[in-house]
Amino acid sequence: MATNMSRLGKWLINGLTVVTLCVALWVLLQPESLIRVRWEEYRSRVRSLRELAGHWDQLDSLAVPLYQGDRRPQVVEIANYNCHFCRMFSASVDSADDHGVRIAVLLTATPDDSIARLAALAVLCADSRSSMIRMHRRLMTSTTWRDNAHWAREALDAGIKDTTEFRTCMLRRPTARRFERNRELVESLSLKGTPTFLTKRNIVFGGIGADRLQAIASDQ
Numbered sequence: 001m002a003t004n005m006s007r008l009g010k011w012l013i014n015g016l017t018v019v020t021l022c023v024a025l026w027v028l029l030q031p032e033s034l035i036r037v038r039w040e041e042y043r044s045r046v047r048s049l050r051e052l053a054g055h056w057d058q059l060d061s062l063a064v065p066l067y068q069g070d071r072r073p074q075v076v077e078i079a080n081y082n083c084h085f086c087r088m089f090s091a092s093v094d095s096a097d098d099h100g101v102r103i104a105v106l107l108t109a110t111p112d113d114s115i116a117r118l119a120a121l122a123v124l125c126a127d128s129r130s131s132m133i134r135m136h137r138r139l140m141t142s143t144t145w146r147d148n149a150h151w152a153r154e155a156l157d158a159g160i161k162d163t164t165e166f167r168t169c170m171l172r173r174p175t176a177r178r179f180e181r182n183r184e185l186v187e188s189l190s191l192k193g194t195p196t197f198l199t200k201r202n203i204v205f206g207g208i209g210a211d212r213l214q215a216i217a218s219d220q
Helices: 002-028 034-062 084-088 090-098 114-124 129-141 151-157 163-171 173-188 210-218
Strands: 075-079 103-107 196-198 203-205
Touching: 034 103, 034 173, 034 203, 075 210, 084 090, 084 129, 090 103, 090 129, 090 210, 103 114, 103 173, 114 129, 114 151, 114 163, 114 173, 129 151, 151 163, 163 173
Parallel strands: 075 103
Antiparallel strands: 075 196, 196 203
8 A cells, every 4th residue: 555655756757847837838839938039039040040141242342341352351331321329330340351351341321311321322332442431431431421411521521532422323223232131131131130240150240349259350
């Protein structure tokens, strides 16, 4: 009799243990549970990195280099000229670039932001690498163009001499199409926020300092 009671007690304990584990597992796997959220974040990151690896050459071809020379970028920043945090951390990007980090910028804008779109077209129409860089830095740090855009003036301030050709370029269909390809690429990578910094092995969301930029650039 005592042996039977002992066995029954063990069965009850084992049964309760299994039930408890099943309930705990059910709770942990609920959509709002922390483990489920972290797991989904991990899966999303793995998918994004896989997509990024497959699109790196396209990123390289569309992004505007913020450095001199023909070497490929180490970091690609996805940026919008009306993005508050892009502007806030633009000095960090400039500092990292000045210290030898090869950063290129892929310009985008929300569909309803015509001013940011025009600013991106202005950079794409700069007539040299130097004027592209100057135009980019000017648009990231000034606000006059946002309220009263005078693109010929902005072009002159960036060192562009032929303002007629510059303004014509901003109206050309191939320029608009290049910008649309930027937006399509960002959408295909499922990257929604700006700034986002990309390397072949990493995706960093939000603004980061120059030291962090140098670190992710060296981790290739």
